[in-house]
Every structure is written in structure tokens, then in C-alpha cells.
Amino acid sequence: MAEETEALEAQFDATVAADRRIEPRDWMPEGYRRTLIRQIAQHAHSEIIGMQPEGNWILRAPSLRRKAILLAKVQDEAGHGMYLYAAAETLGVDREDLTERLIDSRQKYSSIFNYPALSYADIGVIGWLVDGAAICNQVPLCRCSYGPYARAMIRICKEESFHQRQGYELLLAMVNGTDAQREMVQESVNRWWWPSLMMFGPPDGDSPNTQQSMAWGIKRHTNDELRQRFVDMSVPQAAALGITLPDPDLRWNAERGAHDHGEPDWAEFKAVISGSGPAHAQRIAHRRRAHENGAWVREAAQAYADKQAARVAGKGAAA
């Protein structure tokens, strides 16, 4: 028995080492399965919870074109949630159960959505910075060792990249608009910059899961590497918008060939992921309400499907 497990484990390790994909019916270590379920579910939950801050502005979008763009984006997010829950289901869990774990706060979602969307500039900044940070995190996942997750991520990244451009384009329009619009953009960037940096997770020295996830080919870069990359890409984009990033320590370091930057408030990060974010209670209550208000609808669909199946079976028996 132990020998058999060792052989399977060796095969698994060889597959990961050769950069080939693990598929749902392949043997995998329990820890690998658990880590993936946690990560994919958290990612799916983030897509679904992320619909709320943006949905908050669909009805008030200031032009019909912006409304159409935002509505399409939020629709894509629901679609991403669907692919991701489907990828998680290949690991032996189901969507209904994962949803219960979300609304009971037994599983997390990205801490960024615990911040409120307070102006229409936030719609642009969420696209530019939040989707931008998400893309930095997610592009390497297109090469993740678990096949269904990697394939879902390829499609998701393409759409995210489009959303990011739309967000940036909104900001460009706003900074070229009225003084009030420009102020709105700066004020929004001031609020979202630090939370966006936190999206890469704690510093490497304080990220216990990183090494194992990298060994399993689930993760490809450390948190700090990705954060650095994000900062380096954002600086020229901020300059093109004519806005200031709210970090007095931000400067180009020619020796390193990278930007030095300040540290996010990690105490705030810890507080937000453990549930004290400014919009956490509201997000969970909203999701719970939608789920519970929909229970009678899901029950009806099931009852109808059962009746239809019984009718088909009845006809079969009669014939």
C-alpha cells in the first residue's frame, strides 16, 4: 500500500516537474487537492463578490456607452465565477456547498472587495489597478499544473485584460474632462492604490504557503515578485494619466532596475482579511440575501426537472 502511494506520488512529481498538466482523474496528494479547492473557490467567490461594488454603479452609469461596458463586464464576472466553480467541481466539491461556505464566512474572497466603490472613478480604477493586479497574479496561473484551472484561466485572463483597458480608457476620458472629474480620479487612486498592492498577499517572509504552492506548480512567482512587477508597470501609466500615486517612497532605483516603494499597512491587510474590512459585512449579507431569496426558485427548477424525468420514465414504461 505504502509502496503504491509512493509510486503514484513519484509519477505526480514527475508530471509537475516536466511542466505537464495534472487532470481530474489523475492521482494527486490530498494537500494539493485541498490547496487547489481553497484557491479556486476563493477565486470564484472573488468574481461573484466583485460584482457588487461594480453593480452598485450600473444603474447610475453616466452615459449609455459606459453603462453597456460596465454591464458587459459584470456579466463576464458571473461567467468567470461559473467556469471557476466548474473547475473546483472537478476536484470533488460542489458549487452549492462552496456558496454555503462563502456565506458562512468559512471561505474567503479577495480582500479588495471589502472596500467600497464610492464614485464613478472607482469603476475606472477598479479596472486599471484591481483588474491589473489580478492579471499579474493570474497570467502565471494559465500555466498552473492543474489542467482545468489553467484552461479556465486562459479565457479569464483574456477578458480581464480587456476590462483593464476599458477601465484605463474611462480614466483617460475623465482626466481629460472637467476639474471635478480629474479630482475624482485622484481621490479614487488615493483610496485604491494600497489595497491593490495588498492583493499580492503578505510579504514573502510572511507567506507560509508560497513555497509548497511553487513546488506543486500551482504558483509560479512569489508575492513580492508580482507586486514589484505591478508597481513597475503602474508608474508610467499613472504618469500618462497625470495623477500621483500616494506613496512618498516611490522612486526609480537604477541599480535594481526597479521602483522602490513603501510597504502597505499590513495590520490593515490582516484586519481586512479577517473580516473587519469597511464593506465586508455588507458584501456577505448581500450574497446571503441573494442566495436565500433564490432558494424557492432553485427548488422549483429541481421539482420541475424531477417531474419531467418522471413523465419521460412513465412514457417509457407505458411503451
Added chain:
Amino acid sequence: MSPHAQEEDPTNAYQSLSETTEHDDPRWAFGSGFEDVQAEIEAPVPDGVDAADLAEYCLMLGDDALVCSHRISEWVSNAPELEEEVALANTALDLLGQARVLLSRAAQVEGAGRDEDALAYLRGEAEFRNVGLAELGDDLDFGVAVARLLVFSTWRLALLSRLRDSRDPVVAAVAAKGVKELTYHRDWAARWALRLGDGTDESHRRMQAGLETVWPHVDELFRTSDVERRLVDAGVATDPAATRDEVDAVLDQVFAAATLTRPTLPGRGPLGGRAGRQGAHTEALGHVLDRLQSLARAHPGASW
């Protein structure tokens, strides 16, 4: 990592942001259908057609779509299941796309220098021309939402099917594209009417209650306004009264399969002879417009 190293990284999706500045990708105008009809929007008013009537008619069809789209958009992040999130957002987006083209045409024909946004955001309640059904709220009751969309899409599909032959090229183009969209909306609503009507006792009761809620707004759909009457003669409009038999037949078929009963409630009467088509609305429209217009109105002259 130097900025140059980033430029050479093919896996860097984030990079496309700074590289691409042109907006020729059709997805920039998501759901608008503008690519198809841009040329037609500027087409001259067909011979023998009164421009003011045509503008008014485009407002009627456009406002129905805009206001109904708004109501459906209220479901975003509130749907009973993710598949329904996607379906409802898609429906709202289709209707918004129809509204944008129709309002642009209304603005063009009117010739007063307004555009789709001026019409959507800067008109008051009494200047809106939509039917009462489009503005009816559902308080996030899925039974009401399904009933409203079932009736609305069945009726609008009957109208648009006929309008594919309109002498106005924009109305005809919106109708041609819209028929495909509305066919899907009606199918979605009819499937849910079946599941709810023939599902559990509770869902049957709530679906039936949803129909009772929308029913007082049904008669209005088949009333022909003076503008429509003149445009029917000019070959631009279709007479809504002529769609009643078709709409009734479709609804009766759904009701029978779903074990639902056609309500017998009286229709909401006109107000001094006026209803939605003449700018006489229910109290609900003011609340819709409060939300829809608030940000645009707070920044006069801003472009987004």
C-alpha cells in the same frame, strides 16, 4: 527587471494596456449594435414621413427598451443562480443596445443637436414615451421579473418581427437584430414560467402572483397612439393593436403548459386619455430616472 524586459514578455497580458490606444475592437461598444447601423442613423427621413412623428416613434421603442433594461439590471448580483445572472445581464444589455440606436436615431431626426445621452439623461418623466409595463418594479421577486419579461418580450418580438419591413432603415435594422435577441428573451422567460408554474406549490403561487402584478399593464401595450396611426399609414410603424391575437396565443400556450391561469384583472386606465405613449406614467418612473440620471445630471457638460 527593466521596462524593456517587460515588452518582450509574451505572457504579460497586463502589457496590452499601454500598447493599445485605438478602440477599433467592436467590444468597445458592447451591445450597442452601432457597427451595423452607424450609416443608417444618419439616413434621411423617408419620403412622406413626418420627422417629428418618426423621432417620437423612435423614443417610444427606445424608451421601452431603456427603462425595461434598467429594471432588469437591478437584478445584477441578486439573481437566484449564476446562470440567471448571466442571462439577465445579457437581456438587459441587448435591450440597452436597442435603446442606444433608437435614441440616437430620435436625436438625429429631431435635429436639435441632442444625442442618445441627452435624451436618456436630460429628459424629465413626462418626456419619456415608454409603456407602463417597462417601468414596473419587481422588488427582486423573481416571479414578477419572469412575468414582466414574458409579456414584454412576447409583445416586443411581435412588434419587431413586423418592423423588419419598416421604411425607416434604422427601425428596420434594430428590428432585424432585435428579433433574434427577443426570441432568446422570450424563450428564457417562457422556460422559467414553466419551471415556476409547474414546480413547487410555492413557486406556482408566486408565478401566478407575478402575472397578477403585471396584468393591469397589458391592455396599454395594444393601444394605438395617434403618432403610431399616422406612421402605420406611412409604412414606418406597426399597429400594436394588430399584435394582440398573436401575443395572446403565445401567452395562452405558455400558461397552459405551466398550469397557470390567465389573470382577469382590469387594465390600468389612461389618465385623462393619456398613458405612457403620451408621457403619463406611473409613480415608478420618477424613481427609475432619479437613479439613472443622478450622476450625469450632477456633472453638467462632462463627457465620460
